[in-house]
Amino acid sequence: MSSSSSCAKPEFRIGESVSGFEVIKKIGSGGFGAVYKVQKDGVEFALKTEFIDDESDDTLKNEVHMLRLMQWSPSFCRLYTAKRLPWQNQKVNIMVMTLCTRPVSRLRRMMPDRHFTKSTAARLSVQLLEALRDLHISGIIHRDVKASNCGWHAPTRRILLFDLGFSRKYLEIDPITTKMRHRTARKDPGFMGTSKYCSVFAHDENEQGRRDDLWAWLYSTVEFFLGTLPWSDEEKSVRVSNMKKKVGRKLFFKCPREFALMYEHIRQLKYDSSPDYQMMTNLFKQMFIRLDIEDSDPLDFEQGSIFYDEYFVSQTDSEKELNSDLGTSDELESHHNKRSEVVTIGSKTDSSETENKLGRLAAGFNRAINRLMSF
Numbered sequence: 001m002s003s004s005s006s007c008a009k010p011e012f013r014i015g016e017s018v019s020g021f022e023v024i025k026k027i028g029s030g031g032f033g034a035v036y037k038v039q040k041d042g043v044e045f046a047l048k049t050e051f052i053d054d055e056s057d058d059t060l061k062n063e064v065h066m067l068r069l070m071q072w073s074p075s076f077c078r079l080y081t082a083k084r085l086p087w088q089n090q091k092v093n094i095m096v097m098t099l100c101t102r103p104v105s106r107l108r109r110m111m112p113d114r115h116f117t118k119s120t121a122a123r124l125s126v127q128l129l130e131a132l133r134d135l136h137i138s139g140i141i142h143r144d145v146k147a148s149n150c151g152w153h154a155p156t157r158r159i160l161l162f163d164l165g166f167s168r169k170y171l172e173i174d175p176i177t178t179k180m181r182h183r184t185a186r187k188d189p190g191f192m193g194t195s196k197y198c199s200v201f202a203h204d205e206n207e208q209g210r211r212d213d214l215w216a217w218l219y220s221t222v223e224f225f226l227g228t229l230p231w232s233d234e235e236k237s238v239r240v241s242n243m244k245k246k247v248g249r250k251l252f253f254k255c256p257r258e259f260a261l262m263y264e265h266i267r268q269l270k271y272d273s274s275p276d277y278q279m280m281t282n283l284f285k286q287m288f289i290r291l292d293i294e295d296s297d298p299l300d301f302e303q304g305s306i307f308y309d310e311y312f313v314s315q316t317d318s319e320k321e322l323n324s325d326l327g328t329s330d331e332l333e334s335h336h337n338k339r340s341e342v343v344t345i346g347s348k349t350d351s352s353e354t355e356n357k358l359g360r361l362a363a364g365f366n367r368a369i370n371r372l373m374s375f
């Protein structure tokens, strides 16, 4: 989150009871605090903390407020409780929400070649689009859309979009007509987002609107399909922005052709334009028929997929995963507001690189089959 003090953050201990929730393990941490897996009465939840000092921004309050507004949508975590507690000689904000199985970014990196098959990539992409449509309908923009802010929720087979700490309302009431209107762009809103995925307008520190969430969705989607982006290894934000400006339709050459049409639509959106979600949803329907994608088919990381046993079961609950989730790749490719430097840290070695030789052969075989199946 935006409060990024360099001092060590206090942490909860395994087994400690926090507001009646027993801490099972730490899932990850951000600049503000951490996310823990907790349980109560045999049910598991995610508990997010924000330790507060005098200078911090209380971003969890914003997140809780936005998440409350999104409780109607199946694409967001259920919010079970949110409160401020005294903790040792500090205060801590906590929120308890649905526990996701794994971040989508992590699932992608567990795949051979770090990309999903086209069937999984397309289905995850449309689910993320649905989450954005629901958020935008509610008058909110996210401003940090990326796969590491999406969790896979196995029981509902849905992507849940989280980390609403940077989100903002883009509508306001017109005091004269009393109708809702788009907020006017501020002159100097500062940078918000993640360099790898944000729109070129966000790079230029312009006010963000719905279109900027869609640009980040588009870049995240390309990464689902290809496992990389042309600027993945580029660290300088200005160079990333230039590459985004230059790449054009070429970016979608290896993605299903419907994405080029969605790109054309997103490209002409202005700061306050309403995206045509229906048109994009129809393009997905067309794509699913053309590529014979069935919603009932197992996703790459679900039981029944050819990748499941080798790439997903074997790593369940492993230390590798925990370590990876605690401190590598896009989770740390950051972000943040104008007080922070914009950094992009390249992806580190994934555990898939330590697969045994047979595993590599099988993965190569699967890759060959995937390549043969045309988009």
Ligand SMILES: Nc1ncnc2c1ncn2[C@@H]1O[C@H](COP(=O)(O)OP(=O)(O)OP(=O)(O)O)[C@@H](O)[C@H]1O
Pocket (backbone or CB within 6 Å): 001, 002, 027, 028, 029, 030, 031, 032, 034, 035, 046, 048, 077, 097, 098, 099, 100, 101, 102, 103, 148, 149, 151, 162, 163, 325, 331, 332, 334, 335
């Ligand atoms: N509801 C949830 N269920 C499971 N994991 C979650 C949930 N919410 C967040 N996480 C995971 O917890 C970790 C930290 O989450 P969070 O999004 O708050 O911080 P971050 O994005 O890594 O850091 P920052 O927000 O400071 O940039 C991430 O790995 C994220 O995937």
